[in-house]
Amino acid sequence: MDVMPKWAEVVLVPLISLLLAAILSALVILAIGEDPIAAVQLMVQGALGSTYGWGYTLYYATNFMFTGLAVAVAFHAKMFNIGGEGQAMLGGLGVALACLYFPWPHWSLALIAATVGAALFGAAWAAFPAYLQAKRGSHIVITTIMFNFIAAAVLNYMLVNVLRPEGSMDPATERFSPTVHLPTLHEILAPFGIQFSKAAPANFSLLVAIAACILVWALIWRTRLGYEIRAYGFSEPGARYAGISPTRIIMISMLISGGLAGLMAINNVMGEAERLVLNATEGAGFIGIAVALMGRSHPLGVFLAAILFGFLYQGGAELALWTSIPRELIVVIQALVILFTGALDNMVRMPLESLFLRYRKGRS
């Protein structure tokens, strides 16, 4: 029997971790001579106080849903895919190739092609580390880190030497044609009479991200493959004994993970920039780690954590604009969330467990 009831495991532990991270962040803001309460008000106002703010919050959240799901799927198979950043970069390449070299008559067709391209390229980039883990026993964390750097070099090469339009100094592709423009939330909601900011970048990919959350939930908890992935993650010898092939699970779960990370590109490359630039991912691949940890690798948790981080990102940008607090505050908060929900998990869990034990003893 578990020491803690399920609600405490799923809600209480992450909430306490989040609270600790928030308290420390507030102390950091105090230490640099700003008012934490005013800062929070400014963040809420800037990120959630207008449809413009919401548009940015949801745009960032879309990125983080994809990368968070990517890390979460790998976590279920007891693997730490730290290579979401590189996989998302390559996904961007897939989107750019799909959008640039075919004359798509309509954005919906282009979106299907870009989705396939992004997922294929992302999955391909995860396939090498997965194969090396499965067949040669190379540690997936180290290989995915190395592949992040190799991805950056590949992208740099492609943009500077191959995809850069003639005469342009900027290492970026040319703009995609207007026909592949994804509808923004403004364009989607306008027919329903809902006014949404025109300037905000949130777009149709948000719906794709939500669909991905539902699909991942169905995959992990409602299919045979998902069961095998979880069984492998829970106990490798047990899974092996049940006739589950470790190689197959490692390959499939990493391919899904890489594909999901790659999918992020339909939001940032196709939906927002409408061209591929250097460093298009802006660290979103790493934020996926914090999102997956925070969301306990459950798609619903990932969805909520992604929105929380979207809020932090947009709110942080507003803070940097109006106060002397630099944007890097978000990086600190992100680090604290990873630290408390991931590495120092036991620090929160151990006292809670002994508390619940004492309570239970007192009752019986």
Added chain:
Amino acid sequence: MDFLTIIQILDSTIRLATPLLLACLAGLFSERAGIFDIGLEGKMLAAAFFSAATAAITGSVWLGLLAGTLASMVLSALHGLASITFRGNQLISGVAINFLAAGMTVLIAQDWFQQGGRTPSLIGQGRFNAVTLPFADALADVPVLGPIYSELISGHSILVYLAFLCVPATWWLLFRTRFGLRLRAVGENPAAVDTAGISVIGMRYAAVAICGLLCGIAGAYLATALQAGFVKDMTAGRGYIALAALIFAKWRPWHAMFSCLLFGFLQAVALRYQNIHIGDFVIPVQAMDALPYILTVVILAGFVGKAIPPRAGGEPYVKER
């Protein structure tokens, strides 16, 4: 390519290999004791900032070195707390430390100096200056050996010599002392060490502390010797290259030195030349940037010898089973 160019490239190889070497040896201590450390990057970055900031404020580079090392060791203690005491995931803790350092350094730099996340440029006693070895000037005119001695070997900062002295010191400590034997045993079979009545937790904390110390020197070298001051994200992935070098060296000190020199050489060449032309064939500069990582993946894959990490690496030790 003439002789002087080669000397210059090798000279910059040594400069660029030094922070890699210090960080690589830092990782060696930690991982040999069974604590994975992907937070080398963050510790170097924190040390770089605090050493440059302290040197800029006090004007003394030695106080800077002290402050940088302390900052790095604080992060090490955090890593130890998470991965040894609370038995958390060592990799996740390392990732958190990297982000913590990346964010905090800019935040504090902006608060203290208001220069867009950098420290003021260091001058005079605020930097580690070049040390001229005895007779370097006198021997400079001797053909071949003169330039090698006066350009290549002499004229580096004291930390460069310290870094290269750390290689035999590490070898001696790990393979010729009781402490080293225990440290390696903790990384291979902690239960056996525990049975012998030695504290696994104590050994692991000691290893993590040494790791913090060496990372601190590496960071201080970056900000106060290689460059004159701290700029945002100045480690630029060196912590990960050091990690790659560590795997490339298969967790051995002397091999670590050679792999760091190799990776330093690649950096030096990429810095000096953009694209390298060999006949009609052009090696793009990006290939040089990616080469350390590609080499590491090849080594990890076991195509050229097999890299086997310490057996208990990454696993928290639970005494009562």
